[in-house]
Amino acid sequence: MTQKLDNLQAALExxxxxxxxxxxxxxxxxxITVAAADWSEVATQLRDDSRLRFEQLIDLCGMDMSAYRDEPNDRARYLVVSHLLSVSLNWRLRVKVFAPDDDLPVVPSVTPIWSSANWFEREAFDLYGIIFEGHADLRRILTDYGFIGHPMRKDFPVSGHVEMRYDAETRRVVYQPVTIEPREITPRVIREDNYGGLH
Structure with missing residues (x-):
């Protein structure tokens, strides 16, 4: 395994x-971590270079690094992580790309390079608000089209912003501000004699 990683490292460098x-x-x-400005060019080379041959993108996800492990973070807030596979050379690679602007996170789309990125990029857009520049059909995929916000961001409220319900009078689904009042849930403690076989 060490020799294989040595070969991959040398080919990447x-x-x-x-x-x-x-x-x-x-x-x-x-x-490896690459700049967002280089991502399209790097992705193309990772796929096409005969020394690398990463034919498949097997996963892509977004991440919000704003409170990562409760450590101070001087990097950009939003991150896209891609997992690549070379079937012909039998090796894998993880690539990280930070979106340079926290207010408007934009990263180039790799859907033209690996078509499997299509739904993964839509998911990262929907859940984190990361915009994939050049994506042909960037729209929500898991939440409703009228959903407000991006639920996997660490500053998104646990109860959300709006809720939907069926209104019998208008005979349609309507959106309204969340009516759930925050409450503290304290687990009930069971104290029984001989609980769990203990005496």
């Missing part, structure tokens, strides 16, 4: 050079 902003090798996996 030769092909991408200074476009790799951060390189991490941990637990038998390689993770």
């Amino acid at each position: 030769a092909a991408l050079g200074g476009r790799i902003k951060q390189f991490k090798r941990d637990r038998g996996e390689i993770t």
